[in-house]
Amino acid sequence: MSPLKSYHVVRTKSCIYAGLRGLRPHGGFLLGIEKTVEKTAVEILRRAVIYLPKDVKEALNNAYEKETSEAGKTQLKAILDNINLGESGKTPICQDTGIVLFYVTVGKDFGDFSFIPEVLLAAVRTATVEVPLRPNAVHPLTRKNSGDNTGTNMPYINWDIGDGDNIELTAMPKGAGSENMSSFAMLTPAEGVSALKRFVIDQVIRAGAQPCPPTIVGVGVGGSADIALKLAKKALLRPINARHPEPEIADLERALLSAINMTGIGPMGLGGTFTSLGVNIEYAHCHTASLPVGLNMQCWAARRATARIHRDGTVEMMS
């Protein structure tokens, strides 16, 4: 990813002042790396829920132009109007601001990163009040709402290791309408790719209008049960106009997308061509006796935002 903006950092003898141009003014303040990560996390949460990524907006515009069903076109028009209203009013585009999932890639030269969970927790609490986000996190059994989008294992952090002296931080607020349509199948290797195709189409039809189509379909293949589901969600982080680097997988993504768009489910399940905007597949090698397949759906409000934070406090907004 190439940075869209970078922010200058003024160093003095004992501290770092970061002039975060284009971000919400934080005033003249002292920013340690911990505070920089926290503020940046709040900012990417804000951006994620208000501004859709460029690739998603382009795909929605394209769908609106090409949709042939009148009902479908009406829904896409409402979606595009809503996106514009959200951006101009700096308002979350959907009331379901999701549960907060973070993806953190720590560069091997970044140094101590043990503070990250604590500052991300604080960032979620701040964003809940300031953006605002809807308090969605409840205890899974008592259903008691924590009131601030945090709780046991929430926000959830997915860790990865990267290069350089930076961390790459992605916020993916995930709504329940699409998440509730997730599924998993332990297919048999003998049935192979045919079974995978059938599984994906079956699930799209089963989901119907529920995941707020046009959706993005994330498919994770291989690994183990848990890995397949993790890959399915991670696949949703890839821009929808970027196909998998391996041609066979890229072809499968294209074939599944055009098959999904033959179902006629259409925008918001009211009939039409655009049931999905894209299919993204990620895979892992798996046991010779297994073929695990995970499926994670994303609604049209495919919210994600990424920032890169360097050890010296420089912040680059990547989306």
Added chain:
Amino acid sequence: MATFRFRTPVSETDARKPNIGDTVYVSGIMITARDQAHRRALEHVRTGKPIPVSFEGGAIFHCGPIAVKEKEKWRIVAAGPTTSTRMEAYEAEFVEKLKPRIIVGKAGMGAKTAEAAKRFGAVYCDFTGGAAVLASQRIRAVKGVEWYDLGMPEALWILEVEEFGPMTVTIDSRGKNLHDIIQRSAQDRLTEILKTLGVSQ
């Protein structure tokens, strides 16, 4: 396709007019209710406990808004519909006992709700899922909030709305269910779709 503009309270006769595919706008009072509010309301009906609002002739909205309190007054920031299928377990009894005439949500509901809509005279309408800013623009005021102990998304928000819509009728009082028709048609195409993927049944 016809367009209907309703003002609450809506009579049974009026609620029986629209067909699936028609467009509906609602003005008046709309009350949000999700899973937990449905469950509690029905518990109160069964045990004879009072319910803080009347749903009779009204519009219920499957929605958990983002609301902010400014100078002691609530303001709705974003309020799109939630997936209605989760309320399927409660809605038929809710329609029977509490007599709302208009149910607003997204993604449609099942056979039990369609049957109740037919028997008691109600319509179910889809508002564009995720279009929360568009929806909030049609909300004039928050008249109150009840059962806030259920949490912001699950509470009963009593909203004054003006020309809330456009919405698409997907369950009418004749037993028709548009989402069901579309889903069945997708299912019917399955063999043909799989064939394009080189998969034989």
